[in-house]
Amino acid sequence: MSFAKRNRVAIIGTVGVPANYGGFETLAEHLIEDLGDKHDITVFCSGKKYAKEERRKTYKGASLKYIPLDANGVQSILYDSISIIRSLFFADVLMVLGVAGAWILPFVRLFTNKKIIISIDGIEWKRDKWSLFAKLYLFWAEKIAVNYSHIDISDNEAIQDYTAARYGTLSRIIEYGADHTLKITPTxxxxxxxxxxxxxxxxxxxxxxxxxxxxxxxxxxxxxxxxxxxxxxxxxxxxxxxxxxxxxxxxxxxxxxxxxxxxxxxxxxxxxxxxxxxxxxxxxxxxxxxxxxxxxxxxxxxxxxxxxxxxxxxxxxxxxxxxxxxxxxxxxxxxxxxxxxxxxxxxxxxYVWSKIAFKYDLLISEALRTKSKSSITPKSSKLQYKKLLENGMAHLKTPVNQF
Amino acid sequence: MIPTLIVTPLLALLLSLLLTPVARKIAISLGLVDKPNQRKVHQNHVPLVGGIVLFITTVLSLGIALPFQSKSFNLINIFLAGFVMLVMGVLDDRFDIRASLKLAIQLVIAHFIFMQGIRIENLNGLFGVYELQEWIQYILTIVVITGVVNAFNLMDGIDGLAAGLSIVGFSVFTVLSFMLDMPNLSLVFLTFVGGLISFLYFNLSKKRKIFMGDAGSLVIGLILVASSIKMLQAAATTPKFNVTLTLVFLVMAVPVFDALRVFRKRIKAGKSPFEADRTHLHHLILSSGLKHAQASLLITLFIVTLLVMGYFFFYLTGVLFAISICLTAFFFSTYLLQTLSDMNTWKQRIKEMEDNEQ
Structure with a gap:
């Protein structure tokens, strides 16, 4: 047993564990399994999806906290927000999966020293399944999430290109694991x-x-x-x-x-x-x-x-x-x-969970050392085009990401 | 007085309907037309005569109506200033005058108006301020006049918008001037409304389209701001000051704060605040897919809503709260529209990124 101070990590934004649902829940479950020895992990779970008799205080060494709301749909805004507020009382690192509760992050940054890692998932605001207002909110929330987190994670290189172009920051890519899937021969x-x-x-x-x-x-x-x-x-x-x-x-x-x-x-x-x-x-x-x-x-x-x-x-x-x-x-x-x-x-x-979990572990350590997110926008972008042209350096104005 | 109030605007309307087709032809032969470019939203050459016709018809109609009135007043001087502004605007429409020269002329006009005694003298207790020192009066008046004039100029971006805004502004001012017992001003405002209705008819038509040009928007801005100050002066020290201030402020608020919003955005992006782009309120609304006339109607209705809301809150709470609520509503709405427009832009860019992978 190690006597080093264990970091307290809150996983926010999933339906909960044991995982019965989608990608984020499976991810949370594997993070508990692979990082539970190193960190004190708490997972926020939806009270709507786990009946009273199913609920438990701990699962595979992680503490579980239940919020009586749905983790998806419009309630996710409140679900994530309440989870974030509750996590402020104990966690060092907030690992937020999804951007629904991002509106509250500017306040968290202003009033606390908590480190925020946020996974923006895919480009959620573009999905056809949302109404126009939901799209607008998600589009806005994504901006807040990237701008007010210490580290943001996207699950695909193509999304990293997009966040770099839109926000001028470097998103980290962590994909999903797949080694929980089984190959079964038919009987x-x-x-x-x-x-x-x-x-x-x-x-x-x-x-x-x-x-x-x-x-x-x-x-x-x-x-x-x-x-x-x-x-x-x-x-x-x-x-x-x-x-x-x-x-x-x-x-x-x-x-x-x-x-x-x-x-x-x-x-x-x-x-x-x-x-x-x-x-x-x-x-x-x-x-x-x-x-x-x-x-x-x-x-x-x-x-x-x-x-x-x-x-x-x-x-x-x-x-x-x-x-x-x-x-x-x-x-x-x-x-x-x-x-x-x-x-x-x-x-x-x-796409192996142990590798995925290891990448998350590295990000947790990095977040704890990070004060703020650095920009990848070149300094030259602040110079006026006319000045660059006069000095024969107009090529610096060409966007790095020429689509 | 009442018959004059009906006949004069009708006269302006009629004169304008008759004069505009002639003016269109002259403008085309003189090259006083707006040529389409990348940023502009129209396709053909459109005569820039709306402002000239509006000014001429208004002055003619008022000239016929007013000699029958006994009271003399210094409106003549405002119209003189308006005439200088009109000439400057026409020259700018035809030859594109340097921005610094335009600003200089506007400052001279603002100075002239101040010298006519039309000045912001007294805040009547707003923020605890009453009578202002003269140099503050001077600076404030000059800044407000040039600011509002240019803000109105910037709102003239799509069909029907400047006219819609002005009609609402002049109508509210008509009511205000009646309340303040300034019938001559009411007559001026109503006459402008008459001329503007005719302009709107041509502006929205497809075959006989005209624009008001800088000449039009600058003159309207000047008349509106100068008469606002005049009404505020008349209302000072009366119980009607606060309601006058609220309504005058709200008439001016959308053009002025939209200009400030756009300037702030450009400065933040490291650009000159005067560098033309497509971020004004009407551009944001157009990007959501509405047509010109629909967008103009929407903005005009938005301003009417703000005015009604402002008046309502004024009666409930007072000037400051009413103005704050309306400004909050304005900034929230524009922020929402801006986000919508950004979202559409990024949707397009992501599509390009996705397809370029091929």
Whole structure:
């Protein structure tokens, strides 16, 4: 046992642990496991998602505190704010996941010496699912989050480019781990339940939203017969989903499934696919993509910068319907196997929780030593263009990031 | 008096409707037109005659109406100053005068108006200040006159806006001048409203479009600010001072504070405060996808809302609170619009970043 002073870290903005939900919760759980020996960790959990009898004081060595609000949606603003205020009483480092409560950070900086690490997640304000006012708030909150934190984290190089361009600061990239995913061989029983398991198939699981290009993918697979598509999602949640399901559910090349809550079953279907189709166009590194890579699945992804960066530009990409149809029709199994292995190698090198946790640990130490965030905007940007031109240095005015 | 108050504005309206088509043709032949450039929002050459026609028709109509009035007053001098401003504006519209020379002429005009006895003399207890020392009176008057004149000039960016703002301003001033028992001023204000309605008709038309030009916005700004000071002087030491101050302030507030907001933003970005860009209130509203006339209507309605709100709070609490509330509402609204406009800009840039990965 070490006698060195242990730092007290509060993890704010997740639904809570034990993790049953999305990326941030899984991250919190792995941070507890990997950093719990070094730091005193407290995780704020949503009282709405953990019933009274489920609640506990500690979990894997971390203290848990419950806030009686939802961690997502509009309540997340209050949920995060209350968590931040409560953490001021004990924590040295506030690790805030998501920007909903960022409005309060200027006050935290003004009145306390707490160190703030904030993960801005993807470019949340651009997501179609939000109303205009929510988008405006998130756009504004992101600015406050970056400007008033000691360190900000983005989960993708492409987002780092964006924060550098918008704020003139260097965002740190930490992605997600995937080594919690399991490769399961199907049993006779599984094949009986899901007959498509017996032969090769393409697979996709996502929220049924236009920004995940579900319509495009369904249309492409309905026009080809190289490989059947198995697609799982919440079809009943929107008119978009209901319409697509009605249109394609009887198509011989397409298997539309409702959400599967049994993780083992989902793992069987996912890990035995011959191709993983990833249509996400919205910002950031998607945990589902990273997990598919870890399972060694060949990836066919929408060709947006985030997906290219996550797959190190080695996967197959599509930009539109024709592109996608052409790629599906020219699939070659030998090449797919190679691609799958390449994805797996990348994932095992980058998307492993112990490495992710180690990066967070380094950031905690750095935050404790940091007084304020430094700018990466060159000093020359403060000079007038006319002066630079006179001195033959106008090239310094060229933005570093020429899009 | 009442028939004059109805006939004179109608006369201005009619004269302007008749005169504008002629003036358009003359302006085109003289090259007094606004040429489109990258920053400007219109596509064709538009005659810059709105200001000239407005001034001429107003002076003619008032000239016919006023000799029948017995009282003489120093409005003639304000119109003289207005005429100098008009000539300067026309020359600027045609030949682009240097900014420093324009400012010098405006300062001389402001000095002239001060010498006519139109000055900010007394704050009537606002911030605990009553009678001001003469040199403070001088500086304050000069700064307020040049400031407001230029702020009005800057608001003239899209169709219908300067006219909408001025119509609201002159209408509120008509009510105020009646309250203060200054019927001659009421007549002047209403006559301007008449002329402005005709201008608005042409300004919003597609085929016979005109702009008021710097000449128009500078003159309107000058008439508004000079008569504001005159009304405040008349109201001083009466119980009507506070309501006059509140309404005068609110009429001026949006152009003035929008100019200050834009200047602050430019200085913060390391630019000259006078460097033209597209960050004024009307640009922000246009970036949300509205058309010119809709944007102008929205801003005009916003000002009317501020005026109603200000008047309401004035009665509940007093000048300072009413003004503070209205300014807060103004800055909050512009901040929201600015954020919306930034968001759209970044959406576009991110799209470019995403696509450039190909």
């Amino acid at each position: 006779e029983e599984d094949i009986h339940a899901f007959s498509f398991l017996a032969s090769p198939y393409a697979f996709k699981v996502c929220r049924i939203e236009p920004e995940n290009n579900v319509h495009l993918i369904l249309e492409a697979f309905s026009k080809t017969s190289t490989l059947p598509l198995v697609i799982i999602g919440n079809w009943k949640n929107s008119a978009y989903g209901i319409g697509l399901k009605a249109q394609y559910s009887n198509h011989p090349n397409i298997h539309i499934l409702d959400p599967i809550y049994d993780q083992a079953k989902l793992d069987v279907i996912r890990s035995n696919a011959s191709l993983y189709v990833h249509g996400h166009s919205a910002g950031g590194t998607n945990p589902s993509l990273v997990e598919a890579m870890y399972l060694g699945l060949p990836i066919l992804a929408y060709g947006v910068s985030y997906n290219r960066v996550t797959t190190e530009r080695q996967a197959l990409y599509f930009k539109n319907l024709d592109d996608l149809i052409q790629t599906i029709e020219s699939l070659d199994y030998g090449r797919l196997n190679e691609l799958g292995e390449m994805m797996e190698r990348t994932a095992k090198r980058r």
